[in-house]
Amino acid sequence: MKLAVFASGSGSNFQSIVNAIHEGRLDASVEVLICDKPDAFVIERATKENIPYFAFQAKEYENKTAYERVIIEKLEEHGIDFIALAGYMRLIGPTLLERYPEKIVNIHPSLLPSFPGKDAIGQAFRAGVKVTGVTIHYVDAGMDTGPIIAQKAVDLEEDETEESIAAKIHEVEHAIYPETLQKIQANLSRV
Numbered sequence: 001m002k003l004a005v006f007a008s009g010s011g012s013n014f015q016s017i018v019n020a021i022h023e024g025r026l027d028a029s030v031e032v033l034i035c036d037k038p039d040a041f042v043i044e045r046a047t048k049e050n051i052p053y054f055a056f057q058a059k060e061y062e063n064k065t066a067y068e069r070v071i072i073e074k075l076e077e078h079g080i081d082f083i084a085l086a087g088y089m090r091l092i093g094p095t096l097l098e099r100y101p102e103k104i105v106n107i108h109p110s111l112l113p114s115f116p117g118k119d120a121i122g123q124a125f126r127a128g129v130k131v132t133g134v135t136i137h138y139v140d141a142g143m144d145t146g147p148i149i150a151q152k153a154v155d156l157e158e159d160e161t162e163e164s165i166a167a168k169i170h171e172v173e174h175a176i177y178p179e180t181l182q183k184i185q186a187n188l189s190r191v
Helices: 012-022 041-048 064-077 094-099 120-127 162-190
Strands: 002-007 029-035 053-055 082-085 104-108 131-138 148-155
Touching: 002 012, 012 029, 012 041, 012 162, 029 041, 029 064, 041 053, 053 064, 064 094, 082 162, 104 162, 120 131, 120 162, 131 162, 148 162
Parallel strands: 002 029, 002 082, 029 053, 082 104
Antiparallel strands: 104 131, 131 148
16 A cells, blocks of 8 residues: 555654554555645654655645645655545545545544544543544545544543643554554455
8 A cells, every 4th residue: 555644743643654664564655745834843754764745835825626736746646545644734625535535544633523623632621521532534525524444442530631631642543543554455455
């Protein structure tokens, strides 16, 4: 499976995918990083791993269709089979969805449908829930509304902080995302 990873921030999930490939736990290759924040730390991670990247700023394009067309060109240059969103903070538009139907997955730091959108960890913290978690789902036109592939619950203690919740969530994300991508890859190779 030739993967493109889309990210906007530090890239810890990007790194967990790359590490799983190096360790033989994920039968795939990350062919390109797509990043909408040219100063994001994930670019440094990609550079250290010798993974090419395309960084852009949405405001430099006329609209979403325009930059998604450029992204598709980059994906096709690298022969991409599948896209993993890993902290990519933009909704995927119809241009990409039509080109890669059922080939785009996202990881989200809550048990969807609870706490969709931005700041899911903060939303869970402020709501005072006793259980939150991680969801991996196929991407559709909505905000975190696509079919759920995998979920894992994270129990919260009385004295949790947003930071402690985030640490627990990231630990689960870094385990479950490569595992789930491997299951998807195994299913794709059977087709």
